[in-house]
Amino acid sequence: MSDTEKTRYSDEELAEFKAIILQKLEKARADYDLLRATITHTSSNGTDDTSPTFKILEEGAATLSKEESGRLAQRQLKFIQHLEAALVRIENKTYGICRETGKLISKERLKIVPHATLSMEAKNGGVK
Numbered sequence: 001m002s003d004t005e006k007t008r009y010s011d012e013e014l015a016e017f018k019a020i021i022l023q024k025l026e027k028a029r030a031d032y033d034l035l036r037a038t039i040t041h042t043s044s045n046g047t048d049d050t051s052p053t054f055k056i057l058e059e060g061a062a063t064l065s066k067e068e069s070g071r072l073a074q075r076q077l078k079f080i081q082h083l084e085a086a087l088v089r090i091e092n093k094t095y096g097i098c099r100e101t102g103k104l105i106s107k108e109r110l111k112i113v114p115h116a117t118l119s120m121e122a123k124n125g126g127v128k
Contacts, residue, residue, distance in 0.1 A: 006104055009096045013107075018090050021114045025083045028076060035073040039066055082115035098122050
């Protein structure tokens with residue numbers, strides 16, 4: 001039976017996807033923790049002992065860095081939430097089903113974007 005004829009992925013396939021997601025989730029959480037530590041370190045890094053010129057330059061760089069780190073942390077948190085939602089879909093056995101077409105999303109796409117909820121057909125606007 002081909003992927004296009006199946007209505008859902010088998011338990012074995014779901015277990016394979018779960019392993020991929022858990023691996024990505026572990027790395028995403030580590031990256032998020034690193035970003036959070038960067039933000040915390042940047043905000044608590046005093047510059048009282050440096051000259052006024054260096055203090056201004058350092059504060060400007062620290063602010064930019066903190067803002068960028070904050071944006072990256074937010075994006076990372078959203079990615080983590082998408083991966084966690086994908087795990088719930090695996091438990092519900094609805095993982096890999098396109099929310100627009102109801103067809104299975106290709107394995108190739110799910111291996112690259114394991115939290116995908118749209119098939120390429122739906123994503124590219126092929127569904128009216």
